[in-house]
Amino acid sequence: xxxxxxxxxxxxxxxxxxxxxxxxxxxxxxxxxxxxxxxxxxxxxxxxxxxxxxxxxxxxxxxxxxxxxxxxxxxxxxxxxxxxxxxxxxxxxxxxxxxxxxxxxxxxxxxxxxxxxxxxxxxxxxxxxxxxxxxxxx
Amino acid sequence: xxxxxxxxxxxxxxxxxxxxxxxxxxxxxxxxxxxxxxxxxxxxxxxxxxxxxxxxxxxxxxxxxxxxxxxxxxxxxxxxxxxxxxxxxxxxxxxxxxxxxxxxxxxxxxxxxxxxxxxxxxxxxxxxxxxxxxxxxxxxxxxxxxxxxxxxxxxxxxxxxxxxxxxxxxxxxxxxxxxxxxxxxxxxxxxxxxxxxxxxxxxxxxxxxxxxxxxxxxxxxxxxxxxxxxxxxxxxxxxxxxxxxxxxxxxxxxxxxxxxxxxxxxxxxxxxxxxxxxxxxxxxxxxxxxxxxxxxxxxxxxxxxxxxxxxxxxxxxxxxxxxxxxxxxxxxxxxxxxxxxxxxxxxxxxxxxxxxxxxxxxxxxxxxxxxxxxxxxxxxxxxxxxxxxxxxxxxxxxxxxxxxxx
Numbered sequence: 241x242x243x244x245x246x247x248x249x250x251x252x253x254x255x256x257x258x259x260x261x262x263x264x265x266x267x268x269x270x271x272x273x274x275x276x277x278x279x280x281x282x283x284x285x286x287x288x289x290x291x292x293x294x295x296x297x298x299x300x301x302x303x304x305x306x307x308x309x310x311x312x313x314x315x316x317x318x319x320x321x322x323x324x325x326x327x328x329x330x331x332x333x334x335x336x337x338x339x340x341x342x343x344x345x346x347x348x349x350x351x352x353x354x355x356x357x358x359x360x361x362x363x364x365x366x367x368x369x370x371x372x373x374x375x376x377x378x
Numbered sequence: 379x380x381x382x383x384x385x386x387x388x389x390x391x392x393x394x395x396x397x398x399x400x401x402x403x404x405x406x407x408x409x410x411x412x413x414x415x416x417x418x419x420x421x422x423x424x425x426x427x428x429x430x431x432x433x434x435x436x437x438x439x440x441x442x443x444x445x446x447x448x449x450x451x452x453x454x455x456x457x458x459x460x461x462x463x464x465x466x467x468x469x470x471x472x473x474x475x476x477x478x479x480x481x482x483x484x485x486x487x488x489x490x491x492x493x494x495x496x497x498x499x500x501x502x503x504x505x506x507x508x509x510x511x512x513x514x515x516x517x518x519x520x521x522x523x524x525x526x527x528x529x530x531x532x533x534x535x536x537x538x539x540x541x542x543x544x545x546x547x548x549x550x551x552x553x554x555x556x557x558x559x560x561x562x563x564x565x566x567x568x569x570x571x572x573x574x575x576x577x578x579x580x581x582x583x584x585x586x587x588x589x590x591x592x593x594x595x596x597x598x599x600x601x602x603x604x605x606x607x608x609x610x611x612x613x614x615x616x617x618x619x620x621x622x623x624x625x626x627x628x629x630x631x632x633x634x635x636x637x638x639x640x641x642x643x644x645x646x647x648x649x650x651x652x653x654x655x656x657x658x659x660x661x662x663x664x665x666x667x668x669x670x671x672x673x674x675x676x677x678x679x680x681x682x683x684x685x686x687x688x689x690x691x692x693x694x695x696x697x698x699x700x701x702x703x704x705x706x707x708x709x710x711x712x713x714x715x716x717x718x719x720x721x722x723x724x725x726x727x728x729x730x731x732x733x734x735x736x737x738x739x740x741x742x743x744x745x746x747x748x749x750x751x752x753x754x755x756x757x758x759x760x761x762x763x764x765x766x767x768x769x770x771x772x773x774x775x776x777x778x779x780x781x782x783x784x
Contacts, residue, residue, distance in 0.1 A: 251410045266619070271762055280761055283661060300586065302619045305511035306425040306432050306453065306532040307737070307759065313431030329586050331619055332548070333511075335410045336534035339403050340435050347410075 243375045247350045250367040251330055254344030257364035258323035260357050261286070261294045268303035270311030277320040292320035295363040297353050298327055301334030309337035316341050324365035326353050326372065346372065379408045380415045388541055396444025400537035407534060408545030416543035417550055421502050422448045423495045424487060424539065425511035425532035427735050428455035428478045435533045436481045439540055446486040447542040450535065451500040453512055454491045454678070454705070454735040455479065461731065461740035471739035487539070491733035492707040493677045496523065497604055499709070504630060507550055509538035513615035514608055514677050520622045522607050524630040526550045529621040549622055555631060556640035557590035557624050564594050565652040570683070571752055571771040573602060574609035575658040576650060578754050581618030583648050590624045590638040602628065605680055612677050616755040662754045663769035666784045671749040672775050675705030676736045676756040681713045684730065688719035690776050696727040697782035708732040741765065750775050750784060
């Protein structure tokens with residue numbers, strides 16, 4: 241299996257690994273069903289896909305200033321939080337919400353995560369060491 | 379990050395665990411956004427909304443001994459005595475509402491329960507550094523009032539209330555407030571509803587840019603009301619994340635388009651036509667049919683809007699099969715009561731309730747039934763609770779409530 245190791249920057253500390261899911265569009269986790277982790281949002285390209293226990297690649301967060309956290313908090317209660325988050329443009333609502341539920345989160349990957357990571361790849365995010373390791377699915 | 383001695387003491391836990399947590403979050407954010415230091419804030423608004431994740435954070439701080447240094451105003455929760463009398467609410471949800479009340483009193487917040495603090499109750503002045511959460515309030519205080527706030531979450535705004543500071547980055551700095559995208563609006567935009575659709579459309583396309591929005595002034599003289607600007611900011615921050623924009627000749631940091639760009643180049647252009655606005659309604663709305671609930675007031679209806687409803691309903695009655703709620707702020711409702719408009723509204727069967735957000739458990743009993751609103755934000759977030767909504771302007775909502783269908 242081919243693996244790649246890439247430097248990144250820590251936003252929220254920790255280390256975790258899981259299967260990747262790549263979102264081309266901004267995400268508001270409040271529009272996930274906490275019981276399954278599936279996205280409910282009308283018109284989003286990942287509608288019906290689950291973020292539960294996955295490593296989520298997303299461009300940025302969006303939407304209201306309180307619900308992003310509640311979405312993540314309810315996923316935490318159901319053990320369906322993402323394992324880690326790789327973000328392109330962090331924004332304050334996302335960063336502070338992820339801080340509260342304490343999911344490892346990084347940005348500034350040296351190589352474009354959209355080129356490097358595909359759905360189903362196995363990705364390890366070591367935010368503390370500021371390293372992302374990607375193993376391609378086979 | 380460069381912290382003052384006092385900030386370091388907060389971070390080291392000398393002022394208690396609650397203050398330490400609040401400062402630790404702000405430092406993490408400061409590092410994420412390359413802030414060189416903190417800056418004092420003089421005003422905060424916390425978008426609590428009776429949401430468990432938010433209440434959990436407030437409890438962590440208050441149980442760690444924290445109290446608010448800067449007194450925040452607070453978003454709505456829900457009016458338990460009024461709504462619990464009418465709808466059955468599960469005990470755990472009832473408990474959460476009371477728990478939220480309790481922790482926010484304990485931490486020393488002003489319990490305003492209103493999502494439009496920037497219109498009354500907590501109005502910053504031009505240039506004031508503040509930490510405002512609530513998606514509609516942040517862009518309103520930045521763009522319309524000329525105060526300075528990043529797009530805070532309820533939890534980061536509470537952290538700033540406790541510590542009195544926020545990381546110095548983003549919209550606190552002149553250079554990040556300047557425009558870098560041009561939006562041409564080629565159609566007339568009338569009333570809060572259409573301004574909301576315009577906001578939704580621009581929010582979808584703005585990304586992280588600061589749009590400079592130019593109106594085709596040949597078509598009409600653009601002079602938006604506070605309610606129109608409020609709906610615009612609400613929807614642009616529901617479809618996207620747009621904490622700052624300029625409308626030359628309208629917003630205070632944009633006397634001209636040139637001043638709005640401040641030397642920046644416009645990196646992209648967007649054109650908005652009548653067809654684009656109409657498309658937005660179809661995109662957000664569920665198909666028409668028999669209506670069970672009409673839910674209005676996301677964001678909270680103002681006194682002017684309550685008067686508007688009184689004029690529209692006049693002496694009509696809404697259909698007995700329809701529940702019709704208007705969510706508004708306590709002071710607007712009191713004004714409507716004094717001026718006689720509340721009586722006109724309530725005589726029709728419409729109910730007006732303070733302190734309440736649409737995204738709350740009493741409305742869960744309308745799950746799976748078709749409902750109606752004039753707020754795209756309401757229609758959007760109620761997907762989470764499984765409530766389909768037809769999205770139309772207030773005039774059509776009232777007509778539909780009389781007939782019980784649209």
